Amino acid sequence: MDSSALLFSLVIVWLAAKVGGEITQRLGQTALVGELLAGFVIGPGALALVAPSEFLGGLAQLGVVILLFEIGLESDLDCLLRSGLQSLVVALLGIVSPFLLGFAVARWWGLTPLGAVFIGAALTATSVGVTARVLSDLGRLPEPAAQVVLGAAVADDVLGLVVLSVVEGLARPRGVSPWSVVTLLLGAVAFLTLAITVGVRLAPFFVRWVDRMQVRGSLIVWAVVFCTVLAVLAERSGLASLVGAFAAGLALAKTDRRAHIEERIKPVADLFVPIFFVVIGLHVKIGHLDPLSPRGTLVFAVLLTLVAVASKLVAALGVYRADVRRLPVGVGMIPRGEVGLIFAAVGLRGAVITEELYTAVVLMIVLTTVVGPIWLRRLY
């Protein structure tokens, strides 16, 4: 493609993202649902205005790296430590229960073990953004249940990235063995621990060093470079690149320039994160959804959605504190949102799942992300 065609495809993607996001936001949904649907509408599955390309794929990858960097930057490890054990128990149950239920259902549906592991892993995600937004709209953030959900969501981001690293490692041609699962698990935990402990200690020196730079806009560029370097390092160590981006965000969140970086990363994120969601939508082909076939993608998507909802409600059984309402905690963890989409993208790229399964997973993510907030509002 010449650069004019590249620019044109980018304009279509941006326009679609803004229009789609605006429509769903006005309907009381999150923008990402609209961005995803917009991607489907302009993609090869529908209007065929834009096809996936190296350029758009690279921008989407940059977008999701920046998204994870932003999530890390906004994550408060201290908040997790405060809501403490209760959040951790809920988070662990919120990972284990969807994984086991999803794996069982996928095996019963006839998937390979690797495919079933992936489906289980994709179900573990929790989108803190969607629920936090709803709770904040309702003015319920200070309540104990909200604190437990948010704490669990932070823990879930960390645990989810570990799961993602394992799944991504398994998707590589080395094959699956119990030993490789353990290696990947330990590798991801070690990388995160190392990156966070060393990162938190080094970040203030890094910031002070960058402040001495003379070129305009150094801090934001160095922050993004730091984030992409850690992302590439994580990827080269056999982990998900997003683990590195998240760790970079966590490390810089502890410096006194956090607000400065956060403010300047925002416009960049506003421009590039939606590209990730649109590109996810580009890959969805609705032709797979034969509503009449009892073994079709649509039936599997609905089944996955039921599993997704039920398994997070089960996780709420981990609430043992008397002052915390169980149902809001469970419902608050239903939306899979952007984290689930990252799993879907990794699965398709690694050819762990077919295009049919990809469509089913994306549909499940859209449904949970739409149903969760509606249900949560009813509870208050």
Next chain:
Amino acid sequence: MDSSALLFSLVIVWLAAKVGGEITQRLGQTALVGELLAGFVIGPGALALVAPSEFLGGLAQLGVVILLFEIGLESDLDCLLRSGLQSLVVALLGIVSPFLLGFAVARWWGLTPLGAVFIGAALTATSVGVTARVLSDLGRLPEPAAQVVLGAAVADDVLGLVVLSVVEGLARPRGVSPWSVVTLLLGAVAFLTLAITVGVRLAPFFVRWVDRMQVRGSLIVWAVVFCTVLAVLAERSGLASLVGAFAAGLALAKTDRRAHIEERIKPVADLFVPIFFVVIGLHVKIGHLDPLSPRGTLVFAVLLTLVAVASKLVAALGVYRADVRRLPVGVGMIPRGEVGLIFAAVGLRGAVITEELYTAVVLMIVLTTVVGPIWLRRLY
């Protein structure tokens, strides 16, 4: 390339840009010289860490579109109108004199008419950024000579884009005729006039409409979308895409949200504009520079540099006001900077110039951009 390799190449480009820019900035030069040299160092001409790719090419294109948008946003048409006729005369001479001298020398050197037109056009550029920075460092911005140079540079940006559109149009396979030159010239002027007059009138409505959007970060995304839409429109009308980006900046500069947009476009520009300069450097191959050959690229580059310096000094003869010093005006217009580099990129992409000529043009741009500020400082 898989997305990991894309991200890796981007990290190398960013690191090189920051290190190179920081070094030249500390040596009293502009960052872009360092970014350019860094691109050469990491590129196929030297270390071969990174090769040009669709992804980097697209990002570079996005970077230069954002650069022109920013220049438009910061351009003050009123300032040009104030310094008025004197600036316009200098600007016109600053376009005509390098063009004619460059064309003559290139023809004498043995280039085709089209190649010689391109060389002449590349010499017309003036980089307002470099000179404005030096004058502001010296505290000389309020002086009449500085006002004339800056006014002329704004006029030069507009006229230069018209010339660029003509050259880019000629580079397309339709061939060169006096008629096509006139059509392109009129087209570029009509597009700019139309885009600016209509744009300035519509921009306030656009801004008010976007302010009613509910999705986070709408204004910055819509501003960039507006800019890329105009860029694509310009390109589809047979003009340089940068004309559209520049017009979008000029139009939004007239709204009451200018400061808001300017502040938010900065981090985006900080990240993506340097990619353009690094990618320019990637294409430079120093093997062409045989210092011993009397007809070699190096000799031609030096010749071009002499023409570049002399022709802008000639333009200073257009100073007729008694309160304006001639020499600072001429010297202030010597740096070709980012505008010259845009010409070089267009020429290489359209295959108007060979890789040897490209290297010579880039070398001329580097030399003028380094010599101009040093000389200007000596004059005060």
